[in-house]
Amino acid sequence: MQLPAAVRELLLLEIYQQANDLDWEFLSNGEKTAQYRKWIEDPKVGGVLLAYGPEKDARVWIKDVPMKEYGRSQEGIGHYVRYAVNRFRGPEEIIHAACGEGWSVAPESVGEKPNHCYATNGEVNRYVCWGRTGTFRDLIWAALNEAIGARQRPAIVVTTRDGETIPTVERLRQIEVADHCGVSIAHLHRTMIQNPDYAGASLEG
Structure with missing residues (x-):
């Protein structure tokens, strides 16, 4: 999805904040699947993404961009470390x-x-x-x-x-x-x- 830099930044911060609050690493696969649906329905996430493309693209973006990097970001590794609310010492x-x-x-x-x-x-x-x-x-x-x-x-x-x-x-x-x-x-x-x-x-x- 072609997102303006400012929009992308706010989305990453919002998704990572919610993932942190949910203790994402402790969720079951079923709970994670349910959360992806909630993100699509969330005005702060899906409501923004759907202005730039269809729902299937929005869902893929959430999985393949922020959440694919979430675990690495918590390790202090990768390009998205700055969006992780909490992380390990490295x-x-x-x-x-x-x-x-x-x-x-x-x-x-x-x-x-x-x-x-x-x-x-x-x-x-x-x-x-x-x-x-x-x-x-x-x-x-x-x-x-x-x-x-x-x-x-x-x-x-x-x-x-x-x-x-x-x-x-x-x-x-x-x-x-x-x-x-x-x-x-x-x-x-x-x-x-x-x-x-x-x-x-x-x-x-």
Whole structure:
């Protein structure tokens, strides 16, 4: 959809504010589908989008533009970070959990599918990927692929957030699998912070 920049900005802020209020990541697939319908019916969202195209295009835009990037934005990654009301502290927090102090994120190394980057201590680089427990298989596979020919043992970080826990049996199984595969593993509970780069701050105040 061809949207004026100002209109696009306001839509992104509105949708991300509502997603934040809904705890989008905790919604079931059915609840998310219902919310897409509500957004189409919402004068602040669908009411605006329908002025620029048909309903099917409006629905696709919501799914493929703001919501496709929502999870990455909460990680502090991507072009839409400034629209997330709250977010995690970013890859540096992951690196410290996986490698300890003295390591930092190597420049231009952050990527996705799964979220990953290279940690550096100034001498060597180390692959680190992270995600929630439901992505554990993807994390292991990504780390195994990186392990081939790597000088440093790759690491994965399984993350939880407030309101989320991993059963002890599942956590121990993840540790066993990672150890068998020659991959380091850490479990990190993260708390979201107010986004210091939030674009809506100037509008609020």
